[in-house]
Amino acid sequence: MTNVARTPVSxxxxxxxxxxxxGISMMFDRDGVSISVLDDISLTVDDGEFVCLxxxxxxxxxxxxxxxxxFIAPTRGxxxxxxxxxxxxxxxxxFVFQERGVFPWLTVxxxxxxxxYNLAPAERQRRIAHYIALVGLQGFENAYPRDLSGGxxxxxxxxxxxxxxxxxxxxxxxxxxxxxxxxxxxxxxxxRIWEAERKTIIFVTHDIDEAVxxxxxxxxxxxxxxxxxxxxxxxxPHPRDISSRKYLGxxxxxxxxxxxxxxx
Amino acid sequence: MSALSQPRRWEAxxxxxxxxxxxxxxxxVLVTLTGxxxxxxxxxxxxxxxxxxxxxxxxxxxGDSLRRVGIGYLTAVSVGVPAGLLLGWYPxxxxxxxxVIQMMRPISPIAWIPVAIVLFGVGDVAAMYLIFxxxxxxxxxxxxxxxxxxxxxxxxxxxxxxxxPAALLTRVxxxxxxxxxxxxxxxxxxxxxxxxxxxxxxxxDSGLGYLVxxxxxxxxxxxxxxxxxxxIGLTGLALDVGIRRAETLKxxxxxxxxxx
Numbered sequence: 001m002t003n004v005a006r007t008p009v010s011x012x013x014x015x016x017x018x019x020x021x022x023g024i025s026m027m028f029d030r031d032g033v034s035i036s037v038l039d040d041i042s043l044t045v046d047d048g049e050f051v052c053l054x055x056x057x058x059x060x061x062x063x064x065x066x067x068x069x070x071f072i073a074p075t076r077g078x079x080x081x082x083x084x085x086x087x088x089x090x091x092x093x094x095f096v097f098q099e100r101g102v103f104p105w106l107t108v109x110x111x112x113x114x115x116x117y118n119l120a121p122a123e124r125q126r127r128i129a130h131y132i133a134l135v136g137l138q139g140f141e142n143a144y145p146r147d148l149s150g151g152x153x154x155x156x157x158x159x160x161x162x163x164x165x166x167x168x169x170x171x172x173x174x175x176x177x178x179x180x181x182x183x184x185x186x187x188x189x190x191x192r193i194w195e196a197e198r199k200t201i202i203f204v205t206h207d208i209d210e211a212v213x214x215x216x217x218x219x220x221x222x223x224x225x226x227x228x229x230x231x232x233x234x235x236x237p238h239p240r241d242i243s244s245r246k247y248l249g250x251x252x253x254x255x256x257x258x259x260x261x262x263x264x
Numbered sequence: 265m266s267a268l269s270q271p272r273r274w275e276a277x278x279x280x281x282x283x284x285x286x287x288x289x290x291x292x293v294l295v296t297l298t299g300x301x302x303x304x305x306x307x308x309x310x311x312x313x314x315x316x317x318x319x320x321x322x323x324x325x326x327g328d329s330l331r332r333v334g335i336g337y338l339t340a341v342s343v344g345v346p347a348g349l350l351l352g353w354y355p356x357x358x359x360x361x362x363x364v365i366q367m368m369r370p371i372s373p374i375a376w377i378p379v380a381i382v383l384f385g386v387g388d389v390a391a392m393y394l395i396f397x398x399x400x401x402x403x404x405x406x407x408x409x410x411x412x413x414x415x416x417x418x419x420x421x422x423x424x425x426x427x428x429p430a431a432l433l434t435r436v437x438x439x440x441x442x443x444x445x446x447x448x449x450x451x452x453x454x455x456x457x458x459x460x461x462x463x464x465x466x467x468x469d470s471g472l473g474y475l476v477x478x479x480x481x482x483x484x485x486x487x488x489x490x491x492x493x494x495x496i497g498l499t500g501l502a503l504d505v506g507i508r509r510a511e512t513l514k515x516x517x518x519x520x521x522x523x524x
Contacts, residue, residue, distance in 0.1 A: 115425035
């Protein structure tokens with residue numbers, strides 16, 4: 001992790017609503033029985049904000065993210081981004097999967113440049129080089145994903161997303177498949193990139209520590225059908241001291257909200 | 265060479281040569297011991313091959329067989345790949361067509377010989393038609409399944425970057441399906457080579473399949489029959505080695521677990 005001076009996070013007066021979800025509900029039909037997955041989710045995310053959706057596995061938080069990204073239509077309710085109703089995926093907001101989303105038939109360069117098909121070759125090359133450098137993959141431009149580690153593949157995917165200069169990123173447990181050391185490094189990298197580029201980020205995780213380390217706000221979800229159980233503001237500036245009393249207090253508050261005593 | 269050790273470079277070539285030499289030796293000994301009049305010894309076969317070269321037919325026959333396979337096979341690829349893409353892309357189309365394909369697929373191309381003769385007469389075109397039929401079904405089926413099995417995560421990523429349906433097909437679906445398609449291409453090439461021999465026995469007057477049946481009919485030249493069989497085997501091996509090289513291309517080999 002680099003020791004760049006970090007500006008404290010502020011949602012100043014200039015911030016405005018980037019995304020509003022209004023009464024999102026989702027029902028799936030399974031064997032003729034309709035199952036409610038999302039129950040009346042309403043949420044506003046500010047421009048440039050880093051929001052974590054936190055909930056147990058299978059609670060439907062990935063479904064919310066897919067609805068916001070326009071991959072699935074909700075049964076009821078509406079998502080608006082910049083005042084426009086979301087009707088499908090859009091290159092202005094990129095969904096980052098776990099590292100499985102990297103295209104194995106393309107090199108690192110090919111992956112990072114994948115969305116830049118409308119650019120002139122020189123500009124395309126410049127962008128590719130910039131974002132490969134941003135995620136620290138110089139020297140691997142011509143490597144294929146099968147020769148990269150999980151963490152490196154995840155960097156490729158983040159670079160591919162950032163290269164098209166989106167104004168929002170949706171991240172679906174992006175570091176879930178990484179080992180714990182790589183995961184910590186990647187969190188630091190993501191924060192560094194977020195501070196450099198100031199995208200609006202919605203990040204899904206089931207890891208309480210991850211949420212409290214990264215987010216401006218943590219949206220705590222209930223088990224299925226997912227409802228918003230509590231919204232916790234994490235008003236600690238980056239870099240965060242993860243053994244400070246405030247950090248631990250916020251984390252314990254979330255543990256309690258989920259209904260877990262903090263003893264194993 | 266223990267079971268776990270990687271064979272060294274020279275071993276990869278040396279051991280098969282040793283096996284072949286031992287087989288030739290066993291063949292020679294058996295022919296000598298039994299004193300058979302009908303079955304040729306390796307030396308007879310070698311002389312037969314030399315005769316074929318002298319008469320100038322050896323390379324022509326190989327070339328004719330390869331040409332028929334080439335035309336029939338490439339036609340199958342150029343019709344089968346678009347058909348497979350279509351069926352894989354539109355599940356509704358596959359619903360309608362797939363049962364017919366699955367019914368036609370197990371019919372040996374040999375069974376089509378009478379139909380081929382009725383349609384195209386006795387000759388080159390009938391032989392190529394049979395090769396086309398043999399190669400077509402594996403290519404369609406592997407392409408269709410390859411497209412169906414493209415992980416939805418890749419399609420979503422492609423759509424997210426704003427690709428048109430045509431671009432999604434060429435930039436995401438096709439490369440993602442290619443390793444599985446290649447398995448079908450390889451299978452189809454093997455079948456095409458099997459079929460050309462059978463087709464030439466009936467429909468034409470040149471090629472390696474023709475050589476087998478002609479040598480048998482014109483004077484029971486079993487040395488030439490066996491020579492033709494060896495040539496068929498070696499050419500088939502060369503074709504397979506050739507198409508396997510595609511598996512090592514970097515943009516494809518990710519799909520093969522044991523690829524180098």
